[in-house]
Amino acid sequence: MFNKKGHLLEKAFLELYPNRSFNYTPIIQYSGRFRDYGGHIVLAFNTLTVKLSRKWYGISDEIQVGFIQELMLKLWPIKSKQVNTLYLDLYHSFVKNLHKAIPKNRTHPILESSFNRINERYFLGLAERPNLMWSNATRVFGTYDYKSDIITISKMLLNAEPVLLDYVMYHELLHKQRKFIRSGTKTIYHDKKFKRLEKVFENQEEMEHKLQKLSLLNYKQRMGNSNVVLATKPKSKSKSKTSFFSGLIESIKNL
Numbered sequence: 002m003f004n005k006k007g008h009l010l011e012k013a014f015l016e017l018y019p020n021r022s023f024n025y026t027p028i029i030q031y032s033g034r035f036r037d038y039g040g041h042i043v044l045a046f047n048t049l050t051v052k053l054s055r056k057w058y059g060i061s062d063e064i065q066v067g068f069i070q071e072l073m074l075k076l077w078p079i080k081s082k083q084v085n086t087l088y089l090d091l092y093h094s095f096v097k098n099l100h101k102a103i104p105k106n107r108t109h110p111i112l113e114s115s116f117n118r119i120n121e122r123y124f125l126g127l128a129e130r131p132n133l134m135w136s137n138a139t140r141v142f143g144t145y146d147y148k149s150d151i152i153t154i155s156k157m158l159l160n161a162e163p164v165l166l167d168y169v170m171y172h173e174l175l176h177k178q179r180k181f182i183r184s185g186t187k188t189i190y191h192d193k194k195f196k197r198l199e200k201v202f203e204n205q206e207e208m209e210h211k212l213q214k215l216s217l218l219n220y221k222q223r224m225g226n227s228n229v230v231l232a233t234k235p236k237s238k239s240k241s242k243t244s245f246f247s248g249l250i251e252s253i254k255n256l
């Protein structure tokens with residue numbers, strides 16, 4: 002489907018950047034090559050192309066405009082909070098509710114046991130199980146994808162103490178439970194309340210420390226060099242202690 006919805010790009014642009022003029026040839030393409038509800042934006046010469054996952058086809062124009070604006074903000078960031086976020090808000094509300102419609106057909110016994118332990122202990126048994134998958138990631142221990150409702154856990158944790166797997170599962174489930182908050186055009190995942198809740202996990206600091214050690218061990222094994230030492234991360238001056246997760250450990254999928 003080419004260009005038919007190209008006008009959505011202009012609409013998205015002018016709502017977001019009311020003081021600029023839209024001088025591009027707009028193209029929207031729907032493609033099966035993206036993950037669910039994903040997409041990307043490319044500006045080449047004067048042609049602005051947005052490619053969207055086929056899942057977007059049939060979703061209301063307003064919500065698509067919100068997603069297109071999210072992509073545009075990567076291309077042309079805005080610092081000001083004084084921006085009309087009506088469509089962005091619609092899109093984010095859509096993303097927050099997507100999990101309800103997503104089939105939960107991916108799981109693994111070890112991951113499911115971990116989910117059950119965490120659900121029982123920290124979520125009163127009320128958490129909805131997301132899709133659960135192992136990954137071969139070496140840079141992050143866990144991810145949560147809002148658009149497919151999948152928690153992915155790195156196989157680095159397969160043979161580690163089960164409590165470490167549980168801690169990462171807890172962190173990712175907090176993402177699923179709490180979603181995210183918006184500040185202007187920014188999306189915040191690890192807000193203060195998130196960090197407070199993260200500390201509820203028994204011996205949380207020890208878990209962070211153990212994950213750091215495990216990460217280093219894996220790094221050494223991959224490099225085949227036991228003399229490697231990780232450079233100490235500079236401490237943040239103004240902020241409280243940054244969770245290990247917020248830096249090295251995690252990527253959140255929401256685009």
Ligand SMILES: [Zn+2]
Pocket residue numbers: 172176190191246247251
């Ligand atoms: Zn996180």
